[in-house]
Structures are given as C-alpha cells and as structure tokens.
Amino acid sequence: VQLARAVLERGREVLLTGSDADRLATELGLATEPPEYFVTDYRVRQLAGLADRTRMELDHDTAEGPGGPPDDDVEEGQTVGAVALDAHGHLAAATSTGGMTNAEVGRVGDSPIVGAGTWASDETCAVSATGAGEYFIRSAFAHDVHARLAWAGVSLDTATRQALDEVVRLGGHGGCVAIDHAGNVATPFTTLAMPRAYQLLSGERRVCVLEPMPGARQ
Ligand code: ASP
DSSP states (O other): OHHHHHHHHHOSOSOOOHHHHHHHHHHTTOOOOOGGGGOOHHHHHHHHTOSOTTSOBOGGGSSSOTTOSOOTTSOOOOOEEEEEEOTTSOEEEEEEOOOOBTOOTTOOOSTTSBTTTEEEOTTSEEEEEEEOHHHHHHTTHHHHHHHIIIIIOOOHHHHHHHHHHHHHHTTOOEEEEEEETTOOEEOOBOSSOOOEEEEOTTSOEEEESSSOOOOBOO
16 A cells, blocks of 8 residues: 555556566565565465365455464454545545455456545545455446446445445455545445444444444544
C-alpha cells in the first residue's frame, strides 16, 4: 500500500508490476521482503489442503480456509481492505491481498486494479473488495458500485449488493467494505465469513465476522 501510494504521488504511472515495482520500492527506501518470506508453513498447508489442484481457492471460502487455522504463534498476513472518509469529505481506499491459493505465477488479481478491487471518488464512495478476483475484474466491480451511486442514485447498500449480484451471476463470490460520501457503511459478502470492522467519528465501533453488519451513518 505504501508503494501504491508512492506511485500515486509520482503521478506518472497508474500500475507498476514485477521487478520494476520492486526496484522502485528499493529506490524509495520502502521495506521489502524476499520471496521466501511469503512461503510459510500455513501457506504450504493451505496449498496441500486444496482438494482440487486445478482450481484456485480463496482463504475465506471456509471459515478457516484450506489447511486449517493459522499457527497461533505466527502472524500470517491475509487480505486487508480499508476505506475511509476524512473530516474534509475526502474518500480513500486501499487493498492489500493475500492472493488466491494455487494461483498461477504472474497472475494479477483484482486488488490493485483500480475499478475492479479498489475505487475511491469524493463524489460517490470508496470501495475495497475481496474474493475470487477474476470475477471482480470481469464485472469492473468497484467501478460498478460507483456508477450505480452516480447514475442510478441508489443507496450504498443497494449499489454494493447489486454489484456483488453481478459477480455471483458471472460465477464468482466474495465481498467488500465500502463507505459513501455521507458516511454510510456497507459490507456485503457471499463467502462464509468476512471479518470486518468500522469506527465512526462519534466513536461508535463495530466488529463482525460471520453475521451481517447493519448499515451505519456518521
Ligand atoms: N481478490 C484477491 C485475488 O483475487 C483475493 C483476496 O484478497 O480476496 O487475488
């Protein structure tokens, strides 16, 4: 996310991948890790636990994911999406992904693709998605939420649900966290679980894992 922010601030490219993105991170003095860092016992177990080795699978397809729960003493990085509305009315979104189990080398998921897994526009909303990325790319999910707010004038709750319906219609599944310019929050999902939380300026906080999260106004 820090590197994505640096690319945003440079204002030249929108998307950098592979070794050139690594090089830029090093040039900018950002923390990096070698590929071995990402090969953990938990991730190896996840891959081994995958019943169908011709498919990719999402961590939260089951509450614990293939391979069982993470090791207690190891902090495993998984998908994290964040959206925010600041006091000046600016909206922001960031998506950091744990990826899919058994993904092809070179695969690019939806998370870094603006309009698919991530979107923020001060006029409408900020969206960060999680799920089987190919379907979120095919349906331009995050932009679809924005467009429904901008052109159909529906609520954030309706816009996120309708956009997620389209992902499901294409054969995908997943969810998102989203906030609109008025501070409404929506977190629909079609997976078994999606841990999520919000905090409002009033100090109200809510954390949910399995159950639906009621919409909230600021
Ligand atoms: N959307 C991600 C991908 O397809 C997976 C996730 O982080 O939910 O790579």
